[in-house]
Amino acid sequence: MTMKLGLYVHIPFCLQKCFYCDFPSFANIADLKEAYTDALCKEILMQGALLPCAVVDTIYIGGGTPTTLSDGLLRKILASLKQAFHFNETMECSIEANPGxxxxxxxxxxxxxxxxxISFGVQTFEDNLLVKIGRIHTAQAASQSVLLAQAAGFTNINLDLMYGLPGQTLAMLEKSMQIAMDLGVDHISIYGLIVEEGTVFAAKEKQGQLELPSEELVEQMYDRIMSALxxxxxxxxxxxxxxKAKCYSRHNLKYWQDQPYLGLGAAAHSYINDRRYANTHDVKAYIAAVNSGKVAAEVEEEMTSTVLMEEFCFLALRTKWGIDCGKFAEKFGRSIFAVYGNVIKNLQEKKLLTVDARSVYLTALGMKYGNQVFAEFLLDT
Incomplete structure (x- = not known):
């Protein structure tokens, strides 16, 4: 039976590790680029042979910074993907890029x-903030990169922005959003800063050297985003x-809507047939495993029916469509209200959830306090 499949391809190289970044990316292994690309192409061909009935309708090349690879290495990866898999005629093929x-x-x-x-990691159009968060580009370079992409024929462009950054004001955020909108892109992703363990910011915070905006200011930023965009x-x-114009990230929708995807490359995660597994994070170990003819997967999460239900719900709730009650019943053989009836009722009373004939979804207030809602969908075991 044909399976529509998304592919995530991980490129772990970057020019400089950003101060907030906890992704598996490295700035000191540039000498492995060719060896990694060779191994990645081998894994692509191996996995393609294992999934002959898959039809790929989305590809997402992320990192790291994929565009730190040479043009030749990127084209080699794309050629291997085309050789190994059947592509849907309307396939979305995305790549992440850093300005500059x-x-x-x-x-x-x-x-x-x-x-x-193409998705550009801009984060802010304030040069002083870019320095504070460890970015290597300037605001001017960010704008210029978007214009270059448009000139090259890209009409589907995303810009990543952030709020709650050290030293950021509401006016700075408003300026960055306005510049992004003026550039004419059809997709904007905007994330609040989270200080993750193992990052430069986490170390600074422990040393008392990280001055973040107050909770009140961060809330004002959130509210301004939700009105301006x-x-x-x-x-x-x-x-x-x-x-704009329904230019959704089709690949990312797979993560939120319980659709299968295959991860390729070091640290890449997969979700197929209700199984979650990941390749080794160690780039050298990944290269060695693939070159010896082995699949590089080393981590598999136990996906019990409880875990599957929980993830189905809180991932779907991230979207405007929410939980499709019919799909829940089809997948688990039970009505969502038989499992979560009391939870849903309680969250409705708090005006965090709405229920209609087909779906359960977050209200605007629920979107604001999403993590609190998601926690309610964790089942007692």
Whole structure:
């Protein structure tokens, strides 16, 4: 039976580790780029042979910074994907890029190779804030990168922004949103800063050297985002994602809507047939495993029916469509109200959830306090 499949391809290289980043990316292993690309292409061919009935309808090349690879290495990866898998005619193929790491030739080459969506990690259009968070580009370089992508034929462009940054004011956030909107992109992702363990910011925080905006100011920033972007025609279709003209990230929707995806590369995660597993994070170990003919997966999460129900619910609740009651019943053989009836009723009374004939979804207030709602969908075991 044919299976629609998303592919996530991980490129672990970056020029400098950002101070907030806890993703598996590295700035000191540039000498492994060719060996890693060779191993990645081998894994792609191996996995393609294991999934002959899969039809790929989304590809997401993330990192790290994929555009730190040479044009030739990126084209080699894309060619291997095309050789190994069957592509849907309307496939979305996305790549992440940092401003300042792209040039017209590379962008045109990517577009010609089938990449039709690009996501720039801008974070802010304030140069002083970019320095504070460890970014290597400038605001001008960010704007210029978007213009170069548009000139190369990219019409589906996302910009990542952040709020709650050290030293950030409400006016700074408003300025960044306005510049993003003025650039004419159809998708904006905007995330609140979370200080993660193991990051430069976490170390600074422990030393008392990280001055973050107050909770009151962060809440004002959130409220301003939720008014400014929709007023400009950007639909909030997921907690942190806004799109014009239904230019949703089709690949990311797979994560939220219980659809299968295969992770390729070091640290890449997969979800197929209700199984979650991940490749080793160690880049050298990944290269060695693939070169010896082995699959590099080393972690598999036990997906009990309880865990599957919990994840089905709180991932779906991140989106404007919420939980599809019919799909829940089809997957688990039980009505969602038989499992979560009391939880749903309680959250409705708090005006955090809405229920209609088909779905259970977050209210605007529920979106604001999403993590509190998600916690209520954890079942007692």
């Amino acid at each position: 790491t792209v040039n017209p030739q590379q962008l045109e080459s990517l577009r010609a190779a089938g990449v039709n969506r 929709p007023n400009a025609g950007y639909e909030r279709y997921e907690i942190s994602n806004f799109a």
